[in-house]
Amino acid sequence: MLRLTDVQLPLDHSEEDLLAAIIARLGIKADDLIAHTVFRRGYDARKKNAIVMVYTLDVEIRDQDKHAKRLQGNRHVTIAPDTSYHFVAQAPADLTMRPVVIGFGPCGIFAALILAQMGFRPIILERGKEVRERTKDTFGLWRKRELNPESNVQFGEGGAGTFSDGKLWSQVKDPKHYGRKVLMEFVKADAPPEIMYVSKPHIGTFRLVKMVELMREEIVRLGGEFRFESKVDDIEIEDGKVCGLKLADGSHIATDHVVLAIGHSARDTFKMLHARGIYLEPKPFSIGFRIEHPQSLIDACRLGPNAGHPVLGAADYKLVYHASNGRSVYSFCMCPGGTVVAAASEPGRVVTNGMSQYSRNERNANAGIVVGITPADYPGDPLAGMEFQRQWEERAFELGGGNYDAPGQLVGDFIADRPSTEFGSVLPSYKPGVKLGDLNTSLPSYVIAAIREALPAFEKQIKGFSMNDAVLTGVETRTSSPISIKRNDDDLQSINTRGLFPAGEGAGYAGGIMSAAIDGIRVAEALALSMLEGVKRG
Ligand code: FAD
Numbered sequence: 239m240l241r242l243t244d245v246q247l248p249l250d251h252s253e254e255d256l257l258a259a260i261i262a263r264l265g266i267k268a269d270d271l272i273a274h275t276v277f278r279r280g281y282d283a284r285k286k287n288a289i290v291m292v293y294t295l296d297v298e299i300r301d302q303d304k305h306a307k308r309l310q311g312n313r314h315v316t317i318a319p320d321t322s323y324h325f326v327a328q329a330p331a332d333l334t335m336r337p338v339v340i341g342f343g344p345c346g347i348f349a350a351l352i353l354a355q356m357g358f359r360p361i362i363l364e365r366g367k368e369v370r371e372r373t374k375d376t377f378g379l380w381r382k383r384e385l386n387p388e389s390n391v392q393f394g395e396g397g398a399g400t401f402s403d404g405k406l407w408s409q410v411k412d413p414k415h416y417g418r419k420v421l422m423e424f425v426k427a428d429a430p431p432e433i434m435y436v437s438k439p440h441i442g443t444f445r446l447v448k449m450v451e452l453m454r455e456e457i458v459r460l461g462g463e464f465r466f467e468s469k470v471d472d473i474e475i476e477d478g479k480v481c482g483l484k485l486a487d488g489s490h491i492a493t494d495h496v497v498l499a500i501g502h503s504a505r506d507t508f509k510m511l512h513a514r515g516i517y518l519e520p521k522p523f524s525i526g527f528r529i530e531h532p533q534s535l536i537d538a539c540r541l542g543p544n545a546g547h548p549v550l551g552a553a554d555y556k557l558v559y560h561a562s563n564g565r566s567v568y569s570f571c572m573c574p575g576g577t578v579v580a581a582a583s584e585p586g587r588v589v590t591n592g593m594s595q596y597s598r599n600e601r602n603a604n605a606g607i608v609v610g611i612t613p614a615d616y617p618g619d620p621l622a623g624m625e626f627q628r629q630w631e632e633r634a635f636e637l638g639g640g641n642y643d644a645p646g647q648l649v650g651d652f653i654a655d656r657p658s659t660e661f662g663s664v665l666p667s668y669k670p671g672v673k674l675g676d677l678n679t680s681l682p683s684y685v686i687a688a689i690r691e692a693l694p695a696f697e698k699q700i701k702g703f704s705m706n707d708a709v710l711t712g713v714e715t716r717t718s719s720p721i722s723i724k725r726n727d728d729d730l731q732s733i734n735t736r737g738l739f740p741a742g743e744g745a746g747y748a749g750g751i752m753s754a755a756i757d758g759i760r761v762a763e764a765l766a767l768s769m770l771e772g773v774k775r776g
Pocket of ligand 1: 340344345364390392395403405407468470502503504579752
């Protein structure tokens with residue numbers, strides 16, 4: 239198979255145009271082309287009036303070796319690499335001890351799936367409920383202002399990304415092509431097949447719910463076992479090694495291999511890990527607001543006359559600004575045609591995030607506009623960042639009126655430093671509601687100053703970005719984990735607790751669905767090899 243990169247065609251082209259481009263690139267006769275598949279499809283919209291589709295293609299041709307030799311030196315024609323997934327181990331049939339995966343978010347899903355596919359029959363412990371039940375609880379906050387601290391946007395089957403935009407791209411290094419394995423498993427679980435090749439794949443909330451169920455069924459079919467509403471309350475350690483887990487209901491599970499994939503919001507569990515002496519470090523993260531604009535404004539700016547083209551979908555953006563106070567301000571988790579969601583997991587606190595459906599056809603575009611902060615901003619023990627998040631989430635609850643409404647302000651008023659009293663043309667999507675006022679005291683002054691400076695600067699990249707009526711909703715505090723649970727680079731075990739494999743976003747090894755899933759695969763492999771080593775040693 240040959241791989242052709244940077245094959246460019248106009249936005250509106252036919253399949254014949256694509257075939258002709260392949261033949262021209264390779265300089266072959268039409269009859270010599272046997273088959274082709276699209277490996278990646280993106281677009282270049284720098285010239286809005288002449289948007290170009292850019293393909294990476296895998297092609298099968300007659301006399302491949304001869305042509306490959308002739309085309310040597312052409313950097314856009316290479317031998318396609320093997321991107322298939324190869325298991326690193328197979329569990330012996332008589333394996334008695336079972337590995338445990340704590341948390342069934344993207345990281346835990348892939349750790350459990352790979353372990354199950356290798357025959358290790360994992361036990362999965364998830365503090366939240368099955369995804370259908372969890373959906374009802376999540377809607378409980380959005381529609382009835384009722385927060386269930388164990389079953390919400392952050393906790394439950396599917397993890398934090400279940401009610402999300404389901405963006406699936408990541409910039410992590412992936413030399414072993416684990417990302418392909420993740421996408422293939424998602425497609426097996428009924429994700430839209432195009433996620434295999436579009437450059438910025440996304441799934442959207444409703445489809446994610448169904449996929450999570452199908453993946454659970456597959457893990458069960460392979461011998462895995464699920465226990466929902468099973469919060470791990472304690473980790474039993476002897477001589478620096480894990481030997482068991484205690485659950486909130488008082489029950490106990492003996493195990494010496496544990497994947498810790500608890501996400502960035504399991505604050506009680508972070509506290510327990512710290513009290514147990516498991517090595518943690520504070521970690522930088524970002525805080526800010528969600529911003530909402532009409533999606534049509536973003537589409538027009540990004541895609542010009544091609545706005546609304548079905549191949550392009552709703553447009554996104556990515557913005558960065560370096561403020562004069564030394565802080566970086568950037569857009570985070572942009573959700574085209576989506577909604578801002580209440581993402582709190584603790585009573586008396588307000589947190590925002592964003593989600594969308596597959597169609598991305600809601601009226602507003604939303605994104606986090608966040609500012610990078612470091613442990614120097616929250617000095618103290620390794621959990622100080624977590625307390626810092628809590629402090630601002632409580633402040634947001636208070637400013638919102640103490641009923642889970644979020645505090646908000648119009649962009650024009652925020653820039654002019656005056657309180658907002660009335661919505662304009664942009665109505666916020668956050669449920670249960672947004673209370674307009676003044677966001678000045680909702681976050682530290684250096685964050686407010688940096689965002690106030692950044693919004694007019696972003697106007698230079700997206701005309702209309704600092705429009706008066708755009709809405710800011712606060713606060714966005716859970717951009718990533720405030721701690722890192724350090725592990726060894728080689729065997730991926732905690733640096734001071736053998737048998738414990740910190741993984742995914744909560745441990746500081748991922749930021750997003752795809753990178754968390756990839757980390758789950760890496761950790762499953764390391765765990766499997768460690769278990770087999772233990773078997774060999776007897
Ligand atoms: P999580 O998904 O957080 O999963 C951790 C799981 O562990 C949870 O289910 C939790 O209940 C469980 N758990 C915690 N403690 C315990 C315990 N003590 N015992 C048992 N179980 C426990 N990322 C993207 O890439 N694209 C997006 O579009 C996107 N949108 C998002 C939208 C929203 C609203 C949110 C909240 C997040 C979004 N993210 C998105 C981020 C993404 O969801 C996370 O990066 C990802 O889910 C992290 O995966 P994880 O498996 O490491 O942790």
